[in-house]
Amino acid sequence: MSAVVSVKDLRVVFGSSSRQVQAVDGVSFELAAGECLALVGESGSGKSVTARSLMGLAGAGATVSADALRVNGQDILGMRQAQLRSIRGREVGLILQDALVSLDPLRPIGREIDDSLRLHTSLTPSARRARVLELLEAVQMPEPEQRMLQRSGELSGGLRQRALIASAIALNPALLIADEPTTALDVTIQAQILALLGELKDAGTSLLLISHDLAVVSGTADRVAVLQDGRIVEEGATDQVLGAPQHPYTQALIAAIPSGRARGERLSAEPVRKSSTLSRPEPIASATPEILMRASDLTKRFQLRHGEELLAVDAVSLELEAGRTLGLVGESGSGKTTVARMLLGLTTPDAGTATLLGQPWNPLPERERRNRRALLGAIYQDSLSSFDPRFTVEQVLTDAVTGGSRGNAAARARVTELLDSVGLPSSVRTRRPLHLSGGQRQRVAIARALAASPKIIICDEPVSALDVSVQAQVLDLLTDLQSELGLSYLFISHDLGVVQHMSDAVAVMRDGRIVEHGPATEVFDSPDHEYTQRLVAAAPRL
Amino acid sequence: MSLPETDLAQPGLASRPTATRPGARVTVGEVVAIGVLALLALAAIVPGLFTSVDPLAISPTEAFQSPNTAHWFGTDESGRDVFARTIHGARSSLLIGVAATAIGMALALILGVMGGIGAKPLDYTVTRVGEVLFALPGLLLALIFIAIVGPGMMTATVAVGISTAPGYARIIRSQIRAVRTAPFVEAATVLGRSRFFTLRRHILPNALAPIFVLATLGVGQAIVWASSLSYLGLGAVPPAAEWGAMLSAGRSYISNAWWLTVFPGIFIVLAAGAATALGRSMQARTRQVER
Numbered sequence: 001m002s003a004v005v006s007v008k009d010l011r012v013v014f015g016s017s018s019r020q021v022q023a024v025d026g027v028s029f030e031l032a033a034g035e036c037l038a039l040v041g042e043s044g045s046g047k048s049v050t051a052r053s054l055m056g057l058a059g060a061g062a063t064v065s066a067d068a069l070r071v072n073g074q075d076i077l078g079m080r081q082a083q084l085r086s087i088r089g090r091e092v093g094l095i096l097q098d099a100l101v102s103l104d105p106l107r108p109i110g111r112e113i114d115d116s117l118r119l120h121t122s123l124t125p126s127a128r129r130a131r132v133l134e135l136l137e138a139v140q141m142p143e144p145e146q147r148m149l150q151r152s153g154e155l156s157g158g159l160r161q162r163a164l165i166a167s168a169i170a171l172n173p174a175l176l177i178a179d180e181p182t183t184a185l186d187v188t189i190q191a192q193i194l195a196l197l198g199e200l201k202d203a204g205t206s207l208l209l210i211s212h213d214l215a216v217v218s219g220t221a222d223r224v225a226v227l228q229d230g231r232i233v234e235e236g237a238t239d240q241v242l243g244a245p246q247h248p249y250t251q252a253l254i255a256a257i258p259s260g261r262a263r264g265e266r267l268s269a270e271p272v273r274k275s276s277t278l279s280r281p282e283p284i285a286s287a288t289p290e291i292l293m294r295a296s297d298l299t300k301r302f303q304l305r306h307g308e309e310l311l312a313v314d315a316v317s318l319e320l321e322a323g324r325t326l327g328l329v330g331e332s333g334s335g336k337t338t339v340a341r342m343l344l345g346l347t348t349p350d351a352g353t354a355t356l357l358g359q360p361w362n363p364l365p366e367r368e369r370r371n372r373r374a375l376l377g378a379i380y381q382d383s384l385s386s387f388d389p390r391f392t393v394e395q396v397l398t399d400a401v402t403g404g405s406r407g408n409a410a411a412r413a414r415v416t417e418l419l420d421s422v423g424l425p426s427s428v429r430t431r432r433p434l435h436l437s438g439g440q441r442q443r444v445a446i447a448r449a450l451a452a453s454p455k456i457i458i459c460d461e462p463v464s465a466l467d468v469s470v471q472a473q474v475l476d477l478l479t480d481l482q483s484e485l486g487l488s489y490l491f492i493s494h495d496l497g498v499v500q501h502m503s504d505a506v507a508v509m510r511d512g513r514i515v516e517h518g519p520a521t522e523v524f525d526s527p528d529h530e531y532t533q534r535l536v537a538a539a540p541r542l
Numbered sequence: 543m544s545l546p547e548t549d550l551a552q553p554g555l556a557s558r559p560t561a562t563r564p565g566a567r568v569t570v571g572e573v574v575a576i577g578v579l580a581l582l583a584l585a586a587i588v589p590g591l592f593t594s595v596d597p598l599a600i601s602p603t604e605a606f607q608s609p610n611t612a613h614w615f616g617t618d619e620s621g622r623d624v625f626a627r628t629i630h631g632a633r634s635s636l637l638i639g640v641a642a643t644a645i646g647m648a649l650a651l652i653l654g655v656m657g658g659i660g661a662k663p664l665d666y667t668v669t670r671v672g673e674v675l676f677a678l679p680g681l682l683l684a685l686i687f688i689a690i691v692g693p694g695m696m697t698a699t700v701a702v703g704i705s706t707a708p709g710y711a712r713i714i715r716s717q718i719r720a721v722r723t724a725p726f727v728e729a730a731t732v733l734g735r736s737r738f739f740t741l742r743r744h745i746l747p748n749a750l751a752p753i754f755v756l757a758t759l760g761v762g763q764a765i766v767w768a769s770s771l772s773y774l775g776l777g778a779v780p781p782a783a784e785w786g787a788m789l790s791a792g793r794s795y796i797s798n799a800w801w802l803t804v805f806p807g808i809f810i811v812l813a814a815g816a817a818t819a820l821g822r823s824m825q826a827r828t829r830q831v832e833r
Contacts, residue, residue: 344732390748452733
């Protein structure tokens, strides 16, 4: 079997001579027909640039060199733009992370898929239409006749991704590049899309799968290549790489995956903080732990256009106990964030109440809540936008410590203490969150949440935007802080592995309702509700 | 009225974006723009530095001299030195430009903040009134104001200010509205900050920062508008040395004494061009810093 893709000593350099960045540093691999190779690595490891070089799309300012860079026997390096254009779509199809950005929002998806047929084939319009329908059926799009007339914004994330795949395979390319194809999708949809990619592979298409998450690729890929700093540090059959990783970096990546890891078990290899003298969390012995916050029958409706109403949260009741974590898991649109907002007093419930330490909390005028706000901290998914863009880290934290007044010596000492407690060096003080890495930003967010010494922290998807290894560090940090400070967490995530690892108790949400609620081990090991069973089954694991 | 000049010559305005991003280099265009504005500002403050000739001194025997070594820009119909008049004209032209922008901004701030943070009925009223004013061409609005109050430098300045206000107000309002719903404002609420505190500390600074860049752009426009009004005889009145008024006076002799109109014209273009170029590059820089 001849190789569909052959890459030998690929090097990609960005920038001019004064400030060069070596994005890809001598990568070699081959990919046979009907085979799936996964390129796995963290952000900045060079995996996307490697794959894009195969289409001549390495990016502006990139200098690409290689001993060989061939797709279907054709040399990509020597090609002119016009030749590259004819390759794209016909020989190589590309699937990107977010189909909402990849598809033109103003055109029906049928037209989008039709584009490559119109440009690259001489089919008649009616033949093209038949082919578009056939493609939509091939990607298991429900009701393809109607869907092809809809725009990408009218489709759900999973259906959009299907449409994008349909356009990528329209011309039967020999090679399909999928760059984080499921990162933006819910677990159950992710499982479906991965299954679809697996079917395409079985039909003879070569698949280059790119992901930061080893668990995602494990079911689909035949071989795995682990990239670090532009080099392949380990390559081999999937079972071999995942089962018996040789390189320390691969081992660290695998260790960072929280799925199926006991509560309190360390995920990151290095200590999160330099002076970590913290004990492992111990099971709470007390039979009746103190209940800090209680939500009873919280209900929230939103007015949609056309006079419709969305019941976002439907009679949700939950309790947050001191020193323990309640995991709230569900797919996008299940109402998790609305629950968090009601507990934070940002949204007023239509019915039901939330109490804090037995006192009324929501609904309540903000004035009566304000002096008790210190009891409650929050960490958001997109921490960057939760910081005033004009502020440095020092200003963010001083503001949180002093309640907005000017910093004094005591405030400076407290900021130092906070930075230490989240394992950030004091050199970040003068920097703006914009110039920090995602993990560092999330640590600043945690430090800010801790500033007022809260009893409860509401964590809304705190690690969803992070690479697996960085996620591991942040999760370890949260675990440490909980055992040290006796914090109560409401931990919201769409990722079952993360929730399972972090939670004592779990509530599963769907369509605004809690469908299952109980101790984490019970819910995950023997799910009662049919939806929880589906979620657990769909969760990717090694 | 020393405020406008200091405003214009303030080096902090130009250097602030560089301070937030030390790596960004100053371009040649920025150096030229700052240089031109600095020279014009100097001419406005101490015209004696450039010419010792009285811009109003008439000398009928020297009328209509073309540019020569004694009179670099030539002389006008009364034998006044055009160079001296152009240099002295910088004061009123720049003053009008800066003062008009300041007036426009001040009005816009009041209206924009009212619309941005006010209750729905207030926002509605302010927005609708703004839209009505917006429908009229800016210069027409200025003409209406002058028609009511009467011509003069002061009125022209206020008129230009008023006519630019609706545009700025609209931008300020939408900026505030956008920042009000930003996640960091919600984060401040979660931290227990009061509404007034959040407004003062987070909303206004973030919403208004881009407005100052816009104001620099506005100065260039205001200079042109003020000159237009003077040209129409509604601003500075002859024999006052003002670029627009000089254009107006020189218009009758344009076929045989081109220097009467060309030199003040060049200075209008220089001043407005430099202010606009500087504003544009400041805009680009703040965008770079934000992204």
